[in-house]
Structures are given as C-alpha cells and as structure tokens.
Amino acid sequence: MARITAGVGCSHVPAIGVAMDSGITKQSYWEPVFEGFEKSREWMKAQKADVVFLVYNDHCTVFDATCIPTFALGCAPEFAPADEGWGPRPVPVVKNHQRLASHIAHSLILDEFDITIMNEMEVDHGLTVPMSVMFGDKGIDDEWPCLVIPLCVNVVQYPAPTGNRCYNLGKAIRRAVDSFDEDLNVVVFGTGGMSHQLQYKRAGLINKEWDTQFLNRLTSDHVALSQTPHIDYLREAGSEGVEMVMWHVMRGALDDDVEEIHRHYHVPASNTAVGHIILENKKDQKAKI
C-alpha cells in the first residue's frame, strides 16, 4: 500500500531559484540560506521517496484572473516550468504519478473536497523552488529523482482557504494515499511563507517571533495552530504570509505523533523570511529500524 511517511515545510522564494540558476549560492548573502538545506538534501536522498505530494500556490503565472480555483490538483502526465516574465527556470520537467493523482482526485471528491482537476498545467517557482532546495541543482536534461503530484492552492485572492480547511484536506489526502494499492513512499511538502509582505508601504515586514512560534507549534500543537484566523497571518506575518496555510495541508497528512528532524530559519531571502522544517511520523521511524 502507498503510505505517507514524512512532511516538509519550506519557503519557495523566487529569488532562491534565481540564485541557484545563476550559480551565486556561495555569495555571502546566499550562503546562510543554502547551508540550512544541506542536511535536508541528505535526508531527502535517504528517504527514497517515490512520490512527493507538493502543496504550493501559483503566483498569477499560470492561473490568471479568469478562473481562480481554491484547490487545483495536477493530474496531467507532466508539468513544465513556466515563464514568469524572465524565461522559464532551467530545471527538469516535473513528472506525475498519474494513476495515484487520479485516485486522489476521485477519493477527495467523494470525501467532500470539491477540488479542481488540472489535465494540463505549467508550474511556477512555488513548486520548482522547493524541488531545487530539497534535491539540489538539476539541469533541463536531468530528471527529478521522484514523481510529483502538485496541489495548487489559491492564496492570492483573499480569502485563502482557512487553516482548518487545509488541515482537514491534509487528512483527506492521507486517507486517499492510504487506500492506494501500489507500494509507494510518499512525502508531503507544504510550501510558502514564512513572514513576508511584498506590497505597498508596509512591504518588508518580517516577524521572527511569530514564525518561530509557528515552527514550534507545528509538531505537537498543530490542531490549535491550524485554527489561526487569517487576520493573524495578515497582520502579524504580512499580507503574503498567509501562504503558510499551505503548511497545514502537509501537517494534516501526517500522524499526530511526529518528530521534528530538522529546522532552518533565515532572514532575508529578498523580501522574505526563509523557514523550513522536516517532520517524520514516529510510527514509520520504528518501521525503518
């Protein structure tokens, strides 16, 4: 049977992708950002994931304002990196586990999550940057080491889905994966954040304390954390900090009982606080030993 064994929370700042693509990760500005992912890349390799279920948002790249789905599940065979205005990122095309994606779509809708099904889709930095930080440099002719099922969440037009809704969607994704008949190791990524505001006169807002308590509570106080109202994100973590609701999808897909394996936090990458955490189901850790 397919099983979800671990979760990754991770910012997806576009400038991180630009830094990797232009080979400046050793510069003093960027070095501390990437150092924190060295352990993560080793962990990712050892994890031998067959599939990454990747929760992210599109940044008015592939989805324009004509149609704004709250939850859009990638069911296409593959997803090419999109041109965001300065050419597509030179990273591999993302390949789907299409049969599992179809199974999840079917299961979620019967579980009363009325998601949108995407049979064609390109992906922006929201998806490709987490792939790059977790798997390292890959060129256009390389392949990502595992398959990816994208779940695209609207966090651009207010309101984003509530943290509670995201958390419960994570639980429904878990039920869907658990009922799939192939033996697969699935890791869930929740991406975005942490505190940042990109717009208007308050741009540049960073709230390290708030981010830290978010990371602290994710392991054992996750249910109460998922009840955080939108206004708290907007006021405390910046208008774009509301992206963090996507981390609750990841947390909901894990067991209640998890262990924090790794954490990284750094300010700034461009306008943003970079946050990252790795959580493992304790049950699956025992199974490994």
Added chain:
Amino acid sequence: MGLNKDYEDIPGTFVFDADRGREGYQLNQFCISLRKAPNREAFGADEGAYLDKYKMTEEQRQAVIDRDWNQLLELGGNIYYTSKLAANDGINFQQLAGLMTGMGNEAYRAMMIAGGRSPEGNRYQHEWDEKGEE
C-alpha cells in the same frame, strides 16, 4: 449582514479580496499578459496600442503609463500581477518594494538584511496615524 473586513485597519497594506479583484480585473489581465515574450515585445513597440486591448479605466491606464506602482495597487492591482509589469521593465520584487515604500533600493535592502520591518508599530492604522505616516 455584511462581511467583516477586519483586515482593513492594517496600515500600508491592501488585502486583495474579491471586491479589489473585480475593480482590478482588466488591469491585472493586462499585467499578466506580459508574462509572455511576444506580448512584452508588442507592448514595448507601442504601449498605447497594446493598452487599447484592455478595457481598464482611464486612471488605471495612466497609472500603467506612469509606472505609479502604489497607484496601481490602489486601483485594484495585485502585486503578483503588477510585478509582471515591473519584470517587463527589468525591476525585481525587491527593487519594486524599494519603490513602493519610498525607501529606495539601498535603504530597503539594508532594512531586510538587518532583519526586515518590525511588526512593532506596524500592526494597526492608528499606530501609523499617531506617527504621522500616511
């Protein structure tokens, strides 16, 4: 009962809700069109003719021509859309923030390296009013 827009008292911030989305629709659709290279070329060749294709208001159109980044947001633009116009002009997110905050690129970048803008005194509109900020 009306919707409670409890986010309207955050200073220096526009929350891009459905009302703003409606107001800014044509403007935002214009901005996102610049994601594609052929459109960037057409816009560069004749801005006026290109803008004619979008039924935005006179004010919105003028804000585009003036590259008045804050005005674009005031008129229903969203940062992820207006950033496509900025990218067309060779301006990245951080440089755009330098412009929108009025700090300029260097001071803004220095603030970020020093840990960013603190939430202290920046949570409520009345805190800005008391400081005499707009």
